Structure formats: C-alpha cells, structure tokens
Amino acid sequence: xxxxxxxxxxxxxxxxxxxxxxxxxxxxxxxxxxxxxxxxxxxxxxxxxxxxxxxxxxxxxxxxxxxxxxxxxxxxxxxxxxxxxxxxxxxxxxxxxxxxxxxxxxxxxxxxxxxxxxxxxxxxxxxxxxxxxxxxxxxxxxxx
Amino acid sequence: xxxxxxxxxxxxxxxxxxxxxxxxxxxxxxxxxxxxxxxxxxxxxxxxxxxxxxxxxxxxxxxxxxxxxxxxxxxxxxxxxxxxxxxxxxxxxxxxxxxxxxxxxxxxxxxxxxxxxxxxxxxxxxxxxxxxxxxxxxxxxxxx
DNA sequence: TCTTAAATATGATTTAAATCATGTTTTCAA
DNA sequence: TTGAAAACATGATTTAAATCATATTTAAGA
Ligand code: FES
Ligand code: FES
Numbered sequence: 579x580x581x582x583x584x585x586x587x588x589x590x591x592x593x594x595x596x597x598x599x600x601x602x603x604x605x606x607x608x609x610x611x612x613x614x615x616x617x618x619x620x621x622x623x624x625x626x627x628x629x630x631x632x633x634x635x636x637x638x639x640x641x642x643x644x645x646x647x648x649x650x651x652x653x654x655x656x657x658x659x660x661x662x663x664x665x666x667x668x669x670x671x672x673x674x675x676x677x678x679x680x681x682x683x684x685x686x687x688x689x690x691x692x693x694x695x696x697x698x699x700x701x702x703x704x705x706x707x708x709x710x711x712x713x714x715x716x717x718x719x720x721x722x
Numbered sequence: 723x724x725x726x727x728x729x730x731x732x733x734x735x736x737x738x739x740x741x742x743x744x745x746x747x748x749x750x751x752x753x754x755x756x757x758x759x760x761x762x763x764x765x766x767x768x769x770x771x772x773x774x775x776x777x778x779x780x781x782x783x784x785x786x787x788x789x790x791x792x793x794x795x796x797x798x799x800x801x802x803x804x805x806x807x808x809x810x811x812x813x814x815x816x817x818x819x820x821x822x823x824x825x826x827x828x829x830x831x832x833x834x835x836x837x838x839x840x841x842x843x844x845x846x847x848x849x850x851x852x853x854x855x856x857x858x859x860x861x862x863x864x865x866x
Numbered sequence: 867t868c869t870t871a872a873a874t875a876t877g878a879t880t881t882a883a884a885t886c887a888t889g890t891t892t893t894c895a896a
Numbered sequence: 897t898t899g900a901a902a903a904c905a906t907g908a909t910t911t912a913a914a915t916c917a918t919a920t921t922t923a924a925g926a
Contacts, residue, residue, distance in 0.1 A: 579723045582914070585816050592828065605872070619915050625874060638923030639871040654832075672729050672864050684736065684852050684861045688798075688843040692836035699832040708828050717828045720816050726884070749902070763885050769904060782893030783901040 584661040587623050589613045591657055592719060594633060594645050595705045596712070603635075603642030623661065630660045650709070655700040667697055728805045731767050733757045735801050736863060738777060738789050739849045740856070747779075747786030767805065774804045794853070799844040811841055 580588075593613050598604050606624060610617040624643055628635040632652060635643045658667060670677040670693070671685050677693040679686070686693075711717045724732075737757050742748050750768060754761040768787055772779040776796060779787045802811065814821040814837070815829050821837040823830070830837075855861045 580815060582817070588829070589816065603872095616915060618917070621873080622875095622915090628873085635873060636923080637871090637873045637921075640924060641872045641922085643873085670864070671724060672733065673726070675864070682861050683864045684856060685732070687855065687861060688847055689840055690836070690843070692834070692840060696833055696836060699834070703832055711831065712828060717826050717831060720814070720819070720827045747902095760885060762887070765903080766885090766905095772903085779903060780893080781891075781901090781903045784894060785892085785902045787903085 579667070580658065581662050581666070583619075583623055584658045586613070586615045586620060587627060587657050587661045588654065589615065589720075590620060590624060591627065591633060591645075591705065592708060594643060595650055595709055596719075598642075598644040600644060600646070603640070603644040605642045609643070627657070627660055632657055632660055645705075650705045653701055653704050654708075655697070658700065667700070668693070723811070724802065725806050725810070727763075727767055728802045730757070730759045730764060731771060731801055731805045732798065733759070733864075734764060734768060735771065735777060735789075735849065736852060738787060739794055739853055740863070742786075742788040744788060744790070747784070747788040749786045753787070771801070771804055776801055776804055789849075794849045797845055797848050798852075799841070802844065811844075812837070 590609055590613060593609055594604060606621045607617055609615075609624070610620045613620075624633065624635070627633045628643065633643055633649060634646055635641070655667075668676050670683050671689060672683045675681075677683075677686065679691055679694060712719055734753055734757060737753055738748060750765045751761055753759075753768070754764045757764075768777065768779070771777045772787065777787055777793060778790055779785070799811075812820050814827050815833060816827045819825075821827075821830065823835055823838060856863055
C-alpha cells in the first residue's frame, strides 16, 4: 500500500511539523535518531521532499530541515506521491488495474471501498489536521 | 498489505474453485496462462497451498490441482496466511506495531479502522461467498 | 578568507521478493 | 513393465527496494 520510504517520509515530515520552524532547524541525524530510521536512507528521502518543496532546507552550518507554516497546509497525499508516485496508492488490491467502484474486483466489496476511502482521506487531511489530533491526545505518533 | 504471491494465490484458488473438481483437475500451466502468472512461480505457490491442505492435488498423468467441496468452505484469510504468514496483514500502516484501535497511530483514524475491518472480512468470507458474488455478477474476477 | 558544518548528488552494496530452471517422485495407461 | 505426464523439491538467478558510503556544494562564523 505505502512503501517503506513513504512511511518514513510521513514520520519525518510529521516530526518536523512538531519540532521545527524557521529558527529551529533539524539535521538529518537528529530526525533519524528520533524517528528510528537509518540516517543516510532518510537523508535521501528528505532531499527528495525538499527538492519537491514539501519541506524547506538550508545548507551549511546552522542549516537543516524545517517547515514553513504553509508547508503545514499540505495534504498527506502530496507527501506520499513525491515518494511513491501516483500509481501505487490507487491500485486495486488484486493489482490488476486502478481500484474502481464502477468495475469492482472480487475483493473490492470486502474492502468496503476502503482503498478509495483511504486515498480520499489522504487528500483531505493536512498536516495541521494531524497535529490537531495529536494535541487532543486522540492518537499517537509512533516512532518504532 | 498483501504480497504479490498472496494475490496470485487468491486468484489461483478462485480460478480453481470456478473451474475444477475431482473429475476435472487443472495443471499449473493451464492455470498460469488463464490468470496470467508466471508458470514456475505459480507452481511453487500451488505446492505450498497443497502442502497446507488449502487445495488438493494428484500426481502423474491426468493429475493436477483441484478443490474438494470442503475446500470451498475455507475463508480467505487461510489462503493468505499460508503464503504471507500471520504478521503482515495485521500490522499498522505506519508499520510500528500491530494495528490496534485501542492504541491508534496518527493515521489510524484516517484509515477508518479499515485495516482491522479488512482482516475481519477476510476471516468471515469464504470462497463460496465469493463465488456467489461472481455468479450474481456483482463483481468481476480479474486476470490481468 | 578559511575552516567547518550542513545539505546535495551520485553511485555502490545489501536484502528480500519475484522469477526461473532442473532434477526427483509418483501414477496413469499402453 | 515401462514411458510419459504430472506434482514435488530444491536451488539459482533476477529485480527492485532498502540501505550504505562518499565526494561535492553551500553558507555561517571566526
Ligand atoms: S477494484 Fe480491486 S480493490 Fe477495488
Ligand atoms: S494503529 Fe496504525 S493503522 Fe491502526
């Protein structure tokens, strides 16, 4: 469904959204230790996200990764698509085409359209929304 | 979510349930062509399923794979677990532990518990149920 | 200006999944 | 009783994802 890389990206961006801003940037090393993802692997992912404008970065001493406020208005699907592309998420669970309620495979009903539903939620949910959930304590941010 | 192998297994067993019985066994080659899965890869999967009693087989000329009636009463999860094991399906989408509504990760709500729901459906749905769906024409059996 | 700390770019290595290949055993039928 | 047709068992190869490593660029600060 989601690649490992995409999961890592979500965790990293979420961590950034909670712990960084223009004045307090974070280095790859710090993030990787906190969210428990191999450092140089995460580096590659962060650079990808940065190149696509999903997160911000600056080089040199005192540099690092951080989020602008408008970065927090981004929806989750945008993070995922940078890493996994558009195809992966919307494909049928039996993998024969795009998941499509008009032309459901034999497992589609069992999924209860969960596939489509999930994608829709990813489109509609922003980082800010998640942050709100977390501060309400209604969910937990996993690091392991 | 599901491995490729598990998808192949589902397709193959479903194909068997529609096209085989004690008198009409099917060879790997025939199945693989019909459901569009590499022959020797599928062979390995079918042998796995057979060894675990999910499907039946007989060797030699006129041999092949087939399903007994009671094989059709098996639930989908049993097919999947032979191939993927028990862990994979029930793990959190962020992959940090078992998906658990009592201890939801930050994406769990967005999933709408779809993870758990899906597993539950797989436990409750038998091959016979799928066959019924297909004959009603309410869903389609994908081969590509 | 020079050193150093950071991201960036690029490519190599490792690992696991998917796929291929081939010899062995069983059983049918002539 | 024997040849061929099938599953069965095992291992090799390929491929893609995950991971590691390292040289380059940029910018802060002494
Ligand atoms: S069409 Fe297969 S899961 Fe939707
Ligand atoms: S706990 Fe993460 S998806 Fe359920």
